[in-house]
Amino acid sequence: MHKAKEIITHGKHVLKGIVYLGFGIQIILGVIWMCSNFAHAQHFAPSRLGIYQWMLECFGRVPQWVYLLQLVIAFLARYLFVRKVVLLKKWQAVFVTCALMTFPFSMQCHMSLQPYSLLNSVFYVVLYFSCTIFGRGKETVRRAILLFITLVLFIVFASGVERSRNTSVSGHGWEAHLASRMAWPTLWIDMEPWSEELREMAPSGLVWEAAFSPDNMGILIDRIELKAGREKAKDYYMEMAKTAWGRRYPSIVRQLAWDALGYTVTPLIFPLQMQGVAYDSYSGTNYGVMMEHTPRMTVLYVTYGCWWFACMFALVALSGCVRLTGHIKSRRLAFTKEEKRALLPLTICAIYLFLLVMRGSGMMDYRLSAGVNELWLLLAFLVVENQSVEEEPADVKEER
Numbered sequence: 001m002h003k004a005k006e007i008i009t010h011g012k013h014v015l016k017g018i019v020y021l022g023f024g025i026q027i028i029l030g031v032i033w034m035c036s037n038f039a040h041a042q043h044f045a046p047s048r049l050g051i052y053q054w055m056l057e058c059f060g061r062v063p064q065w066v067y068l069l070q071l072v073i074a075f076l077a078r079y080l081f082v083r084k085v086v087l088l089k090k091w092q093a094v095f096v097t098c099a100l101m102t103f104p105f106s107m108q109c110h111m112s113l114q115p116y117s118l119l120n121s122v123f124y125v126v127l128y129f130s131c132t133i134f135g136r137g138k139e140t141v142r143r144a145i146l147l148f149i150t151l152v153l154f155i156v157f158a159s160g161v162e163r164s165r166n167t168s169v170s171g172h173g174w175e176a177h178l179a180s181r182m183a184w185p186t187l188w189i190d191m192e193p194w195s196e197e198l199r200e201m202a203p204s205g206l207v208w209e210a211a212f213s214p215d216n217m218g219i220l221i222d223r224i225e226l227k228a229g230r231e232k233a234k235d236y237y238m239e240m241a242k243t244a245w246g247r248r249y250p251s252i253v254r255q256l257a258w259d260a261l262g263y264t265v266t267p268l269i270f271p272l273q274m275q276g277v278a279y280d281s282y283s284g285t286n287y288g289v290m291m292e293h294t295p296r297m298t299v300l301y302v303t304y305g306c307w308w309f310a311c312m313f314a315l316v317a318l319s320g321c322v323r324l325t326g327h328i329k330s331r332r333l334a335f336t337k338e339e340k341r342a343l344l345p346l347t348i349c350a351i352y353l354f355l356l357v358m359r360g361s362g363m364m365d366y367r368l369s370a371g372v373n374e375l376w377l378l379l380a381f382l383v384v385e386n387q388s389v390e391e392e393p394a395d396v397k398e399e400r
C-alpha cells in the first residue's frame with residue numbers, strides 16, 4: 001500500500017513536470033511567432049468599430065504601438081483573473097498568464113489590428129468580477145455593481161464588434177439572425193415553399209446571390225426590410241427559418257453542433273475544418289492571414305498548439321470523470337465551495353457561446369471565443385497543481 005502511494009505521488013510529479021514543459025514550449029513558440037510578425041500587419045479588412053478606429057488614430061495607426069497596448073491589456077486582464085481568483089503564487093500566475101496569452105488563436109488576435117484581443121480581455125474582467133461577487137454586506141453590493149457595469153461594457157463592445165463586421169444581418173433583430181442560422185445553408189433549395197409575397201420580395205437572382213456566401217445574407221435581409229418594412233419583415237424572416245427547419249432539421253442540428261464545438265473547443269475542430277470535414281467557418285481565412293509572413297513557423301506553432309490543447313483537454317476530461325465517480329460513490333450531490341463559485345462564470349460562458357452559435361450560419365470565427373478556449377488550459381494547469389481556492393497562498397494574503 002505504501003509503495004502504491006509512492007508510485008502515485010511520483011506519477012503526479014512527473015505529470016506536473018510534463019505539463020509545465022508543454023506549456024513552456026508553447027510560450028517559446030508563441031514568443032518566436034510574435035517577434036517574427038511584430039514588424040508586419042495581418043491583412044484583415046479594416047475594423048469599422050468606432051472606438052477601435054479612435055484608438056488606432058491615437059497611436060497614429062502604427063501597428064507596433066497597438067500590438068504593445070493589446071499585449072499589455074491582455075496580460076493584465078488574465079493575470080488579475082489567475083492571481084486573484086485562482087489564487088496562484090506570483091511566479092505561477094505569470095507563467096500561466098503567458099501560457100494563456102500564447103494560445104495560438106489568441107496570439108493572432110493580439111498581433112492584429114482588430115478588436116478581438118480587447119474583446120477577450122474584457123471577457124476575463126467579466127469573469128473576474130463574476131467569481132468575486134460574493135462578499136459580506138455592502139461588499140457584495142459593490143461587487144455586484146462592478147460586475148453589472150463590466151458585463152454591460154462587454155455586451156456593448158461585443159455588439160459593436162458584431163455590427164462592425166461586414167455581415168449586415170446585425171441590427172435587424174433576432175429574427176434575422178434566426179433566418180440566417182436556419183435558412184442560409186439551403187436558401188436556394190428551400191425558396192419554393194415560401195409564400196407568394198415572400199418570393200415576390202426575394203427574386204431568385206437575389207436569393208442565389210445571398211446563398212453564395214453567409215456574408216451575402218444581409219443583401220436579402222435589406223431587400224425584404226426595404227420592401228415590407230421593419231416589423232412586417234420579421235414575419236418573413238420567421239417564415240424562412242420555419243421552412244428550413246421543417247424540411248431539414250437534422251442537418252440544422254448537425255450544423256449547430258459543429259459551430260458549438262468550434263467555439264468551445266476550437267483546436268479540436270480546427271484540423272477538421274482545414275480538411276473540409278466540419279461546417280463552413282472563417283477558420284480557413286483567418287489561418288491563411290496568419291500564415292502570410294511566417295508560413296512554416298505558423299504551421300508549427302498552430303499544429304503544436306492544437307495538439308497540446310487536445311492533451312490538456314483529455315487531462316481535464318479524465319480528471320472530471322474521476323471527480324464525478326467520487327461524487328457518485330460517496331453519494332454526495334452538494335456542490336463544493338469551488339464549484340459554487342464557478343456556477344456564475346460558467347453560466348456567463350454558456351450564454352455567450354449560445355449567442356455566438358445563434359448569430360448566423362457559416363459565420364463561426366474562433367477569434368470571438370479565444371478567451372473561452374483558454375479556460376481549458378487553465379483548468380488543466382489546476383488539475384496538476386491540485387490548488388484549492390481555500391488554500392490561499394501567503395503572498396496573496398499579504399496583498400490583501
